Amino acid sequence: MKFEELGLAETLLRAVRGEGYSIPTKIQAAAIPPILEGRDLLGCAQTGTGKTAAFALPVLQRLSATPHRGTGKRKIRALVLAPTRELAVQIAESFQVYGQYTGMRRTVIYGGVGQVPQVRALQAGVDVLIATPGRLLDLMQQRFVDLSQIEILVLDEADRMLDMGFIHDLRRIVEKAPDRRQTLLFSATMPSAIR
Numbered sequence: 001m002k003f004e005e006l007g008l009a010e011t012l013l014r015a016v017r018g019e020g021y022s023i024p025t026k027i028q029a030a031a032i033p034p035i036l037e038g039r040d041l042l043g044c045a046q047t048g049t050g051k052t053a054a055f056a057l058p059v060l061q062r063l064s065a066t067p068h069r070g071t072g073k074r075k076i077r078a079l080v081l082a083p084t085r086e087l088a089v090q091i092a093e094s095f096q097v098y099g100q101y102t103g104m105r106r107t108v109i110y111g112g113v114g115q116v117p118q119v120r121a122l123q124a125g126v127d128v129l130i131a132t133p134g135r136l137l138d139l140m141q142q143r144f145v146d147l148s149q150i151e152i153l154v155l156d157e158a159d160r161m162l163d164m165g166f167i168h169d170l171r172r173i174v175e176k177a178p179d180r181r182q183t184l185l186f187s188a189t190m191p192s193a194i195r
Contacts (some may be wrong), residue, residue, distance in 0.1 A: 006032045011060050025050035043186045051186050052094045053155050060099045063123040063127055072151050074125030075149035083160040085110035085132055092130045111135040119144050133169035150177040158187040
């Protein structure tokens with residue numbers, strides 16, 4: 001199977017080809033078609049198997065199908081939660097590379113640094129927000145983040161987030177997202193708490 005057979009738009013295939021990809025990994029081939037169909041997904045894949053592309057590519061395509069119009073501020077339409085700042089930054093870089101021809105805006109927020117640049121990026125409007133749970137909750141409490149327009153929620157490395165004690169933070173975040181949304185959960189292992 002080739003990437004061209006997965007139903008991805010030419011703007012995304014152009015970015016994928018630019019990265020030298022031609023054949024999707026197992027998780028990409030299994031996850032991309034159902035995500036494009038709008039289905040919820042629970043994916044189990046180890047780090048390094050290409051799972052970021054497995055959700056980033058179809059998320060970008062779904063958002064691109066109904067792009068932001070008008071002069072008003074862009075609303076956050078997709079939220080990707082990651083357990084660490086390093087992973088959040090890596091995911092944001094992947095969204096930048098894969099989405100370079102789509103016009104989608106993304107930003108990343110995480111703790112341990114000043115929040116002013118992150119708040120400015122949010123105030124400018126973004127389509128995709130990549131965040132660690134702690135900083136996200138902090139900015140939500142300060143009313144800098146509104147999750148009411150979320151169409152797609154991605155929990156990446158969910159098992160690590162649970163191991164790190166983020167379960168209550170995750171529940172508080174999910175409560176603020178609309179009930180009608182697509183939910184994608186990726187985990188390297190499948191403990192009962194994840195199920």
